[in-house]
Amino acid sequence: MNENLFTSFITPMMLGLPLVTLIILFPSLLFPSSNRLINNRLISLQQWALQLMSKQMMSIHNTKGQTWTLMLMSLILFIGSTNLLGLLPHSFTPTTQLSMNLGMAIPLWAGAVITGFRNKTKASLAHFLPQGTPTPLIPMLVIIETISLFIQPMTLAVRLTANITAGHLLIHLIGGATLALTSISPTTALITFIILILLTILEFAVAMIQAYVFTLLVSLYLHDNT
Amino acid sequence: LASLMNLMEKKLLEVKLGELPSWILMRDFTPSGIAGAFQRGYYRYYNKYVNVKKGSIAGLSMVLAAYVFLNYCRSYKELKHERLRKYH
Numbered sequence: 001m002n003e004n005l006f007t008s009f010i011t012p013m014m015l016g017l018p019l020v021t022l023i024i025l026f027p028s029l030l031f032p033s034s035n036r037l038i039n040n041r042l043i044s045l046q047q048w049a050l051q052l053m054s055k056q057m058m059s060i061h062n063t064k065g066q067t068w069t070l071m072l073m074s075l076i077l078f079i080g081s082t083n084l085l086g087l088l089p090h091s092f093t094p095t096t097q098l099s100m101n102l103g104m105a106i107p108l109w110a111g112a113v114i115t116g117f118r119n120k121t122k123a124s125l126a127h128f129l130p131q132g133t134p135t136p137l138i139p140m141l142v143i144i145e146t147i148s149l150f151i152q153p154m155t156l157a158v159r160l161t162a163n164i165t166a167g168h169l170l171i172h173l174i175g176g177a178t179l180a181l182t183s184i185s186p187t188t189a190l191i192t193f194i195i196l197i198l199l200t201i202l203e204f205a206v207a208m209i210q211a212y213v214f215t216l217l218v219s220l221y222l223h224d225n226t
Numbered sequence: 227l228a229s230l231m232n233l234m235e236k237k238l239l240e241v242k243l244g245e246l247p248s249w250i251l252m253r254d255f256t257p258s259g260i261a262g263a264f265q266r267g268y269y270r271y272y273n274k275y276v277n278v279k280k281g282s283i284a285g286l287s288m289v290l291a292a293y294v295f296l297n298y299c300r301s302y303k304e305l306k307h308e309r310l311r312k313y314h
Contacts, residue, residue, distance in 0.1 A: 007304045014300065026293065030286070032272065041281045088290060090297040090305075 005172055009165065012092050024094045027081035050077070057219055064119075065222050075104070076215040083164055083207030087200070095210075096165045098157060105156035108218045113149070116225025124225060156217060163210050167203045174199060 012019040034043050050073060057076075058069045079095060086093025094100050116124035128145040129138065174196050181189040233241070233249055241249045253259070275285035298305070307314055 004304070004308060008301070012300060019300065029268075030289070032276070040277045040279070042276050042286065085290075085293070088294050088297075090294060090301055092297065 005169065008090075008092070008168065008172070009096050011097070020092070020094065023092050024082075024100075027078065027085060030081060031077065057215065061219070061223055065219075068219070068222055071108075072215050072219055075108070075218065076211050079104075079160070079211035079214055080208050083210060084204070086164065086168065087203055087207060093164060093168065095160055096168065098161045101157035101160045102153070104214075105153040105160075109153040109156065109221055112218065112221040112225045115222075120225070127224060152217075152221065156214060160210050160214055163206055167199075167206055170199055171196070171203065 012023060031046060032043055034040075038044075039047070053076060054069055054073055057072065058066050061068070082093060082095050085091055086095070113124070128142050128149070130141070130145075133141055174192060178189050178192040178196055181192055233245060233252060236249070238249075254262070271289075275281065275288065
């Protein structure tokens with residue numbers, strides 16, 4: 001059973017061909033683009049959602065920060081759609097792979113921090129020392145703030161990986177438990193099934209929330225640095 | 227030949243069975259030809275089910291159902307062992 005539990009997380013290859021590339025590119029099929037003013041329902045819904053998200057997320061930034069809108073909006077769309085597609089049966093979720101999340105988190109975080117260092121050097125360095133600290137504590141606090149800065153991309157990546165992977169594992173386990181219990185005690189199986197339904201609803205929420213949190217944090221790091 | 231020109235313009239369902247090998251060999255298998263085929267297929271589906279005035283959920287769900295099915299085919303090898311059989 002242990003081997004079965006983790007086979008859904010291995011990178012999909014077919015005859016040595018990287019199928020995972022196709023799976024990562026698949027959500028782009030679900031977001032058509034259009035040049036018209038009035039579109040079909042799918043595109044209109046997506047445009048409404050995109051406007052809502054961009055207004056809510058980019059209004060706190062100044063002009064320089066708002067140049068990142070395209071990047072952040074495509075990020076939240078990508079993570080949200082990939083997580084939601086992962087809830088379909090038998091599908092592979094690229095965001096369960098730490099490698100991919102690190103590949104998303106590190107460049108974005110580094111871009112925000114380096115922008116801050118280049119354009120507002122004094123203000124970025126000032127972030128390392130909170131206001132009003134007693135003088136003897138300063139060296140230790142600078143070290144702590146540096147560590148907390150450098151750990152930010154790690155937390156971004158690991159948070160997303162761990163949340164999605166844990167959710168998928170729970171669904172696998174509780175689904176397996178429900179199946180195994182039907183022959184032993186149908187009442188317990190029913191309770192377990194209800195737990196499974198609640199868990200699936202939670203997973204839908206988690207899928208979208210994780211995308212939001214990822215993008216929000218990147219935007220916060222940006223706000224600090226522009 | 228006139229028969230070759232006729233063969234080029236026919237779609238798959240209009241080709242007679244005897245002409246099928248020559249029809250297949252005549253198709254454009256260059257990368258741009260294959261890309262063109264995928265593009266035509268995509269737009270055929272899109273314009274029929276999604277890009278309409280009152281598109282319904284069916285346009286999206288058929289794509290998702292095909293995605294689920296393809297993933298099932300991909301992972302059949304591992305799923306084979308989880309069937310309820312006495313001898314695997």
